[in-house]
Amino acid sequence: MIEFTASARQRLEDYLGELRRVLGECPTLDPIEVERDVQDHIQSALSTTASPVDDGRLDEVLRSLGAPSDWVQDQRVPWFKRPPAEWWQGVRQTASEVTHKIAAGPESYRLPYLSLLTLTAGVCATFLFPAGILVALIALLAAFVLARAAIAAQGEQQISAGQMWLIAPALLLLYVPLAIGLVGWPIVTGMATFAETDQLRSVRQHELISRQATADAAILVLERRLAALQTQDVGQSDMSDVQKLTDELARIRDERQVQTARIEKLLEAGQIGGVQVTAGLIIAVTLLATGFWWLAVGVALWWHPGFFRSLFRPFIDAWTGRGGLILAGLGGLLLVGGLAVIA
């Protein structure tokens, strides 16, 4: 293995980074393969050079290789950016290359293409079949497994931009809910409970009490009118008026009974073990639960970053676990905040 000086190593990394960026824009090429070939070329060209290789010697080799952007000038424009007259040819060429890659490999692209195709088939099934949602879920799981298999097939090699575009949809559809659940479930639960707080319940109570008052006023008026009619000599038409008033009175009394029952039910629901559940209590419990959970997760993130890196590959491959300490710190603050609210 050839050794480089520190600056030569950095120069080489910059060159390879530029190479990866350029190749990532070429859908017709296998960037991993080309990069490997270029690295082999550099190794062969420097095999007779005294170690460690310095900037000057490395630059000679890189100059003779040329700028990666010059190698693939006409291949970097995707077909949909070319003139319309070339679209159909571009589509056919792309479809032919995709089919060939799925049939013959390389594995570094076959699995990502299969992942995206499976996911797309699942999405289409949602609209085409009555049980499409179930098919879509199964397809999503299959696409996820294929995407993870593609990552595993890469080994220690970096995922290229082209591969990332193919596997990202299936991965993100599962990673995002997982990440939200991992960090945010206490908050989500607290928010859902907050919607049922005593404060909102009180607002509802006030609304029902207001209606009760309105009903009481209406009952009073109707009773007086009824009493007035009953003390007079009534004709046939007045009898029908009396009947209407009686019916209206009965209806309003029934409504009032229903509202009273609702108020009693609200008061019962607002208690747990005899303790009235208020908004403040819910906020405090949410803060405590979130704080405790973030403390635990933060410590786990810091202690075993490798586990989370492998869980969310390849998006947090550079994760060092330091962010776990920040999360744990925030959790501690929330714990303190929750205790303060309770106090």
Place this chain on the structure above:
Amino acid sequence: MPDAILDNWQVQIRKGLLELCILNALKHDRMYGYDIVKQLRGIDGLVIGEGTIYPILSRFRTQGLVEASVEESPDGPPRKYYRLTSQGKKCLQEMNAGWERIRQGVATLQLGEHA
């Protein structure tokens, strides 16, 4: 002749001929990438950036014209060798025939004779 026009013409010429030359370099034996580069260096004006052959080799592999295999090397780490497939040999035959036709046609024009 203005430089820009000449440069553009040379770029276009190289694009087509480089692929033909890479396939011809593999005609008789398997070779690894650096070997192919060393052979093509001998053709004046053909290769400006040596790295241009690697995307071409990758495309040839995808198209089924060449196949690659990693083999142990006595001189160092394992090397990736390229060889023509049967489809590649057939394609090369046709490309060489096409090139010969064009070459003869151009030579005729240069001599001022008409078909």
